[in-house]
Amino acid sequence: MRYARLALQTTRGDLMATSATVITTQLPTYRALLQEWENKRAAAKGFSVPLAELEPLTKNASKDVIVAFRTRPPLPNEAAEKFRANPDAEKASTEPVEFCAGVTVASAEPGVFVAHVPGMKWNGPTLAHKTYEADLAFGPDVTNEEVFQRTVVVNDLLSLSLSGGVACILAYGQTGTGKTFTMESIEHRVARDLFNTARTVGKRFIQAHGTDNTTSPELETGDIFEFRVTFLELLGKHASDLLAVTDKVDEQGNPIRTEVAVREDAVGNVRPGLISTAVRTSEELEALINRALSHRRTTATLRNAKSSRSHALLTITIKNTLLPYAEEGQLILLDLAGSERYEDSKDHDKQRMDEARENNKSLMNLKECVRAKARMAAEQGFVHIPWRTNKLTMLLKPIFDIESRQPSKAMIIAHVSPHIQDTIHSTNTLSYAAPFLTIPPKPRESLPYDASDPRTWDHDQTIEWLTDSFTQEAKKSQVAEWTAKARAAELAGHTLDPLPDDRDAPVDIGVDILKICPPGSTAKNLGMLYTPQFVEACLVARTDTDGDKPTQDEFKRRALDVIGNLVYLILIAKTRKRMEIMNNRKKIAAAKTLLGPVWDETMDKAAKAARAGDGNRIAAFAFARDGLLAQYRAIKAEQEAKEKAKTAEEEDA
């Protein structure tokens, strides 16, 4: 039976051959093939947790990159418009124009999208079915509210940015698939929730800090955060400020905006000179978003009458006024330009084609960076992230820079069209985002103790380091206090007795270290806390509950110094490890080339032996590798000695 034949493997050649014209004229056949596939399909399960029972931070808590797929319902008359856009098809068919699905999805977590790929073989149309997995799958009936709850709320992204972290949501997909629909809704929902969440977090923070809140009404209401907003548009290579007012327009009536430079400054920050507006309420943020969105440059393309050809980056920077030294949190909402194919942009003018080319370059680079970030979190190793290659990824430095000490999470929502005519785009989009899906890291065996690497310290070693650090801080305060008194005394014509130089004298550190680092906790766990969380833990662990000696501010400074030093040590250790890995990789590559098949044979043997026995696999591999590297060094030394002898002989001759 002709309809029963399904093409299991569809090559790119097949796809290209199956033009929109062919698909449209063969719709009844494709619909029948699809029906046949649906009849055989097992019933799909939906979300395991209903919307009303969702709680923050469940499954994806340990993931740095979360992938979601979304498709929208077909729009009224859209199928007919797609058909009409294709005059050949219109002539060739007498069928009424009806929608035919290009993707099938059961909304779930984790979820699966099946793309139906139409093809054409010598004996008729074929339909292949490609499966793509994501952390979250949203079908056409899922509302924007549910998307917000299952992405932003469940992953606690607002709290992350209120705690000094960086949360980033990116909408990716073909033009007209619903990116702006999703992002604008998220932007407005963020505007609605951010200030309430901030007040709740603020009140909790004040409670933990025991701040005297009678002095300031802001503190009473939990208003301890300052919010600033910027809105940048990246069109091709050109960045501009969506909040800057301009009355100049080009020939097509598009506003001409002053270009904003995107580059790293002397200290490594990427801070384009944008207008940064302070906002204090949902209404102010809402108004600002509306203003910027109305400025967003939009021009008609083949696909969507109001298509946006630019990336739009809304950044909300959040400062905790009670912790002026801590990093500022960031919430980045990025509506990416439509991922147009060359075929779709070639009817445009040169400027538009250049923009499309530039957009594609930036999207490819973004893919490399997100993939590397996802791999790094999953493998807990070192992976190079090429974020400096492109303006778009430079703007996302806080989430890609591995030397940044801010925790970060990226949520990518990939959008696909529901129509079979767009399947080629949909498979591009789904295969762009699917590799970001990683399995959360497995707990690893603990590393051997290294005094300079806090990640290797056990509980006792961490307690010892914390006690020592707080003691140093207390002594620093004593010296500072004495210096201030000595200066005052000098002004008054006295001389103060020198501070006794007793380095080992006990000092009251004013904090119960075991409360900061309870049994089971180690320096590695503390290093993963956000700075405000660590300070909060220290304040809870204060032994001087009146908080007058040292003062609250002085105590917070000490806590900040301690966590700063700990994170610095971790950063240095990571950098050292990275250099070691890079050097080792180079050495291993050279050894592999020199030893040829011996390398693989020896490593295979080690793997088999490790599988057969119950020894430590990593140690067995390391042992085999070190043996091979020793062989490599011996051969190299022998080669060098021979070379030297030969040169000496030649010189003698």
Ligand SMILES: Nc1ncnc2c1ncn2[C@@H]1O[C@H](COP(=O)(O)OP(=O)(O)OP(=O)(O)O)[C@@H](O)[C@H]1O
């Ligand atoms: N989930 C949805 N439910 C109903 N309508 C939707 C949905 N998603 C998108 N739409 C509608 O589809 C159309 C295209 O959506 P949108 O403009 O958001 O696409 P886009 O991907 O941002 O396109 P572009 O890249 O061209 O900006 C709009 O009319 C929008 O209202």
